[in-house]
Amino acid sequence: MDINGLGLDALPLNDDEQRINVPKAITCNESKREVSVLQNVANKQVDKVFTFDKVFGPKAQQRSIYDQAISPIVKEVLDGFNCTVFAYGQTGTGKTYTMEGGMRNKAGELPAEAGIIPRAVRQIFDTLEGQNADYSMKVTFWELYNEEITDLLASEEPSKSSEERQKKPVSLMEDGKGCVVVRGLEEEAVYSANRHL
Numbered sequence: 001m002d003i004n005g006l007g008l009d010a011l012p013l014n015d016d017e018q019r020i021n022v023p024k025a026i027t028c029n030e031s032k033r034e035v036s037v038l039q040n041v042a043n044k045q046v047d048k049v050f051t052f053d054k055v056f057g058p059k060a061q062q063r064s065i066y067d068q069a070i071s072p073i074v075k076e077v078l079d080g081f082n083c084t085v086f087a088y089g090q091t092g093t094g095k096t097y098t099m100e101g102g103m104r105n106k107a108g109e110l111p112a113e114a115g116i117i118p119r120a121v122r123q124i125f126d127t128l129e130g131q132n133a134d135y136s137m138k139v140t141f142w143e144l145y146n147e148e149i150t151d152l153l154a155s156e157e158p159s160k161s162s163e164e165r166q167k168k169p170v171s172l173m174e175d176g177k178g179c180v181v182v183r184g185l186e187e188e189a190v191y192s193a194n195r196h197l
């Protein structure tokens with residue numbers, strides 16, 4: 001698995017925060033690819049500056065993040081490489097918004113707030129359909145939470161009472177070639193971008 005590119009997307013202040021004028025905790029310099037964490041220690045401004053491969057400030061739109069940081073990675077996948085895109089950060093920092101965003105599909109159009117996942121699915125199908133390629137597509141969907149992996153496409157175990165019902169846990173294993181795999185996941189065939197959005 002390769003990790004391609006690292007970006008930072010700063011969450012904008014919400015309306016309440018803007019109204020009461022909360023002090024900014026970070027600033028972004030997109031052209032210098034820097035994020036500064038603003039700190040005042042004993043009345044002295046001691047900012048910590050971090051440099052990234054790419055920085056998107058609070059006004060960055062979902063589409064521009066996708067076009068600049070993600071679309072090239074999806075193209076690599078279609079060229080046969082393994083790629084990973086993951087969002088990392090503290091709770092409430094915008095991971096879900098950036099990865100999923102607004103997924104409601106109006107007449108086949110992606111809304112402006114659509115995040116990385118629906119845009120990537122759309123790019124993959126658009127490219128394959130545009131090439132008239134012969135392809136099959138399968139997806140798996142799993143969650144790692146509190147060190148336990150759960151298959152989100154697996155059906156619940158029917159014998160358990162409704163309170164006890166839970167998805168079956170899955171284990172992480174090495175495949176002997178140095179790769180880590182999640183064994184036994186349900187695989188679902190998908191045929192178009194729209195069906196699963």
Ligand SMILES: Nc1ncnc2c1ncn2[C@@H]1O[C@H](COP(=O)(O)OP(=O)(O)OP(=O)(O)O)[C@@H](O)[C@H]1O
Pocket residue numbers: 010011012089090091092093094095096097098
């Ligand atoms: N770029 C953005 N523009 C506008 N609103 C945003 C943006 N990023 C996040 N938000 C909003 O901020 C809130 C927190 O974001 P989100 O739920 O994506 O965080 P998270 O990192 O996934 O949190 P958790 O780790 O707790 O699941 C949500 O209400 C989301 O809609």
